[in-house]
Amino acid sequence: xxxxxxxxxxxxxxxxxxxxxxxxxxxxxxxxxxxxxxxxxxxxxxxxxxxxxxxxxxxxxxxxxxxxxxxxxxxxxxxxxxxxxxxxxxxxxxxxxxxxxxxxxxxxxxxxxxxxxxxxxxxxxxxxxxxxxx
Amino acid sequence: xxxxxxxxxxxxxxxxxxxxxxxxxxxxxxxxxxxxxxxxxxxxxxxxxxxxxxxxxxxxxxxxxxxxxxxxxxxxxxxxxxxxxxxxxxxxxxxxxxxxxxxxxxxxxxxxxxxxxxxxxxxxxxxxxxxxxx
DNA sequence: TCAATTGCGTAATGCTATAACGTGTGTCAT
DNA sequence: ATGACACACGTTATAGCATTACGCAATTGA
Numbered sequence: 392x393x394x395x396x397x398x399x400x401x402x403x404x405x406x407x408x409x410x411x412x413x414x415x416x417x418x419x420x421x422x423x424x425x426x427x428x429x430x431x432x433x434x435x436x437x438x439x440x441x442x443x444x445x446x447x448x449x450x451x452x453x454x455x456x457x458x459x460x461x462x463x464x465x466x467x468x469x470x471x472x473x474x475x476x477x478x479x480x481x482x483x484x485x486x487x488x489x490x491x492x493x494x495x496x497x498x499x500x501x502x503x504x505x506x507x508x509x510x511x512x513x514x515x516x517x518x519x520x521x522x523x524x525x
Numbered sequence: 526x527x528x529x530x531x532x533x534x535x536x537x538x539x540x541x542x543x544x545x546x547x548x549x550x551x552x553x554x555x556x557x558x559x560x561x562x563x564x565x566x567x568x569x570x571x572x573x574x575x576x577x578x579x580x581x582x583x584x585x586x587x588x589x590x591x592x593x594x595x596x597x598x599x600x601x602x603x604x605x606x607x608x609x610x611x612x613x614x615x616x617x618x619x620x621x622x623x624x625x626x627x628x629x630x631x632x633x634x635x636x637x638x639x640x641x642x643x644x645x646x647x648x649x650x651x652x653x654x655x656x657x658x659x
Numbered sequence: 660t661c662a663a664t665t666g667c668g669t670a671a672t673g674c675t676a677t678a679a680c681g682t683g684t685g686t687c688a689t
Numbered sequence: 690a691t692g693a694c695a696c697a698c699g700t701t702a703t704a705g706c707a708t709t710a711c712g713c714a715a716t717t718g719a
Contacts, residue, residue, distance in 0.1 A: 398666065418705070431669060436707065441666095452586040453648050455675090455706060479642045488640060495632055499651070502626055507656035508613045514587050514650040517633070522641035532697065552674070565700060570676065575697095589675060589706095 395445060403427050404438040405447055405459060413485035414456035446471075451478060451487065453516045461489040475499065477515040483524025529579060537561050538572040539581055539593060547619035548590035580605075585612060585621065587650045595623040609633065611649040617658025 397405065407423050408415055415423070417435045429435065439457055442448035447460050458478075462471040475496045479488040495515075503510050531539065541557050542549055549557075551569045563569065573591055576582035581594050592612075596605040609630045613622040629649075637644050 400667075416706075428668095432707070433709095434668075437666075452650070477636075479637060479640060481642075482645070488642070490636065490640070492632070492636055495629065495636070498626070498629055498632065502611075502624065502629070503613060503651055503653070506613060506622060506624070508615075508622070508651065509654045509659075510651050511616070511653040512651075514648065514652070516586070516648040517637055517642065517644050517646075518648070519637070519645040520643045525643075534698075550675075566676070567678095568699075571697080 394447070397442075397445075398438075400429075400434055401438045401441055403429070404435060405442055408448060408457055408459040411459075414451050414454055414458045414480075414487055416454075416456045420457070446473065449476060449478070449489070451480065451516060452514050453518060454480065458487050458489070475513045475515065477517065479517045479519065479521070481521035481524050482518060483520050486521060488521070528581070531579075532572075532575075534563075534568055535572045535575055537563070538569060539576055542582060542591060542593040545592075548585050548588055548592045548614075548621055550588075550590045554591070580607065583610060583612070583623070585614065585650060586648050587652060588614065592621050592623075609647045609649065611651065613651045613653065613655070615655035615658050616652060617654050620655060622655070 403424050404420055407420050417432060417439065420439075421429055421432055421435045424435070439448060439450075443450060446462075449458050449460055450456075451458060460476075472491050474491060474493065477490050477492070477495070479490065481487070499513065500510070537558050538554055541554050551566060551573060554569045554573075555563055555566055558569070573582060573584075577584060580596070583592050583594055584590075585592060594610075606625050608625060608627065611624050611626070611629070613624065615621070633647065634644070
């Protein structure tokens with residue numbers, strides 16, 4: 392999918408996430424954007440929904456929070472990846488690292504195939520501590 | 526860990542989950558157990574917390590719901606597994622299949638090690654459709 | 660032009676989870 | 690025995706996350 396033009400609300404939400412050090416909850420985003428006219432949770436959730444469709448934002452299920460996709464740091468989009476995304480979530484500093492591995496994807500695909508299961512969305516989240524947080 | 530003796534509340538919650546066809550939310554469990562004296566969410570959450578510690582119950586992060594561990598169906602506990610647990614969650618019938626794979630575990634361990642990350646808890650949930658639900 | 664689609668704003672509501680009390684019970688070292 | 694502690698429990702209130710329902714405005718395209 393080619394990156395679509397974002398609406399004002401979508402841009403605001405994406406910027407908030409992109410500039411954050413850690414995942415943000417929808418309500419935290421709402422608070423950050425009150426000065427920009429945001430008044431209700433739905434404004435945030437609607438923007439998040441679209442941004443997730445576009446692959447620009449990920450939802451972290453184990454945190455009920457959201458992060459900007461790492462591909463945003465890759466301005467040439469040379470690394471933009473559409474397979475399974477994995478997250479390492481540090482309980483210490485809150486930082487989230489996104490990573491990918493085709494080997495994992497293949498192995499997982501094989502496992503679900505054996506069960507005759509049709510995958511639609513895969514969630515892989517590792518909670519723990521990063522190098523700096525012991 | 527040897528399976529500890531469960532309290533009354535813990536047994537009730539575990540039974541509710543074990544007899545369910547699909548994952549249950551904490552509030553659904555509460556409703557099912559009102560006739561047994563349950564009145565407040567905390568009674569459910571406290572039991573769930575312990576049951577998760579004991580490895581008898583899993584939380585599904587992408588559903589905000591809970592399932593009895595598959596090891597309960599294995600009365601000799603010969604298959605009781607303490608590594609990474611993966612779940613295939615059918616959007617059609619709601620059924621959840623628990624599965625394990627040491628190859629995945631090893632590969633994942635390798636990947637996080639490369640990032641100098643210390644894993645504490647791993648969540649792997651596959652959303653999709655099972656064989657019966659197309 | 661009319662219909663369909665999409666995004667937006669607002670209010671209300673529902674679902675999920677925890678905080679902060681206090682009570683009772685059992686263990687166990689003193 | 691008694692005091693200290695740990696633990697399970699019960700209740701109320703509150704916090705945090707997400708959606709339903711309504712209506713309006715702008716855009717698109719048959």
